[in-house]
Amino acid sequence: MKIRNCLNPSKPSFSFEFFPPKTDAGVASLLRTVEELAPLEPGFVSVTYGAGGSTRDRTVDLVTHIKKHTGIEAMAHLTCVGHTRDELRDVLRRLDAAGIENVLLLRGDPPLGQATFEPVPGGFRYAEELVRFVREEDFNFCLGGACYPEGHVETASREDDLKHLKAKVDAGMDFVVTQLFFDNAFYFDFVERARRAGINVPIVPGIMPITNYEQVQRFTRMCGATVPMRLALQMERVKDQPDAVVQLGVAHATVQCMELLARGVPGIHFYTLNKSPATRMIVGALKGRS
Numbered sequence: 621m622k623i624r625n626c627l628n629p630s631k632p633s634f635s636f637e638f639f640p641p642k643t644d645a646g647v648a649s650l651l652r653t654v655e656e657l658a659p660l661e662p663g664f665v666s667v668t669y670g671a672g673g674s675t676r677d678r679t680v681d682l683v684t685h686i687k688k689h690t691g692i693e694a695m696a697h698l699t700c701v702g703h704t705r706d707e708l709r710d711v712l713r714r715l716d717a718a719g720i721e722n723v724l725l726l727r728g729d730p731p732l733g734q735a736t737f738e739p740v741p742g743g744f745r746y747a748e749e750l751v752r753f754v755r756e757e758d759f760n761f762c763l764g765g766a767c768y769p770e771g772h773v774e775t776a777s778r779e780d781d782l783k784h785l786k787a788k789v790d791a792g793m794d795f796v797v798t799q800l801f802f803d804n805a806f807y808f809d810f811v812e813r814a815r816r817a818g819i820n821v822p823i824v825p826g827i828m829p830i831t832n833y834e835q836v837q838r839f840t841r842m843c844g845a846t847v848p849m850r851l852a853l854q855m856e857r858v859k860d861q862p863d864a865v866v867q868l869g870v871a872h873a874t875v876q877c878m879e880l881l882a883r884g885v886p887g888i889h890f891y892t893l894n895k896s897p898a899t900r901m902i903v904g905a906l907k908g909r910s
């Protein structure tokens with residue numbers, strides 16, 4: 621199933637993102653998480669692509685395994701980092717041969733220790749080039765990409781970032797998924813600006829329930845997402861009580877999702893961090909309400 625066909629505001633789909641674990645024990649634990657989330661009938665799940673090394677093969681193996689053994693549509697992420705176009709073609713061929721129909725194409729972050737992104741010789745500098753490449757080759761994937769309601773961390777301005785997003789979408793993207801955000805105002809404003817700029821593909825909000833405050837502070841420093849002052853103060857107050865942090869994080873994300881659904885989003889993508897409880901609580905509450 622092509623994901624673009626299940627992104628529909630009149631029947632929004634929930635989707636779950638995982639990362640490829642480094643160890644076999646981690647993989648076993650992730651597959652248990654997938655089983656626990658399966659009853660929520662996700663429209664699709666996705667598996668991220670590592671910065672390098674052995675977990676990259678695990679992305680291909682995991683999406684293949686999940687699709688084959690659970691029947692859930694599984695999307696692979698793929699980045700330009702460290703890959704020549706021949707290597708990228710090879711990964712895409714393996715995905716295609718495994719029956720994977722959806723790929724999220726990304727540039728990737730600069731490797732640790734590098735201030736700016738430098739493509740390898742024969743590789744790509746921007747996700748847009750990778751999209752163009754996949755469209756020019758003989759593949760029939762449904763293609764997703766990333767977008768940034770608060771602007772990408774490297775961009776000079778949100779206007780520039782939107783201009784680049786438009787070029788990336790025009791190169792052949794079917795839908796985009798947002799970076800995580802904790803304040804829906806950023807999403808609604810972004811969608812409005814994107815539509816005005818002529819970006820007409822579905823824009824799926826990415827939600828990460830806070831379950832560990834230090835971890836969220838680390839992520840938000842990396843990706844530039846704003847934690848609203850009120851939420852930050854509430855988190856500070858309970859940061860030494862793990863259960864209270866989860867309750868607060870789940871409550872905040874549930875309220876965010878309810879508003880997003882009420883205002884007609886085509887789906888909600890959950891950054892699960894390979895754990896099921898918080899996402900189960902949120903989606904359970906959302907499904908109970910309909």
Ligand code: FAD
Nearest residue numbers: 668669697726727728729746747766772775781784797799
């Ligand atoms: P691009 O769209 O190429 O944009 C990168 C930067 O370049 C932006 O600042 C943009 O404005 C600018 N730019 C783009 N085109 C041009 C141009 N023509 N001229 C000048 N500037 C330009 N990372 C991983 O390593 N693995 C993953 O699996 C992964 N999954 C992700 C999933 C989602 C939903 C999101 C939101 C992010 C994900 N990331 C992942 C992180 C992502 O790789 C980084 O945010 C990365 O820094 C940018 O990737 P991109 O595809 O958005 O890049």
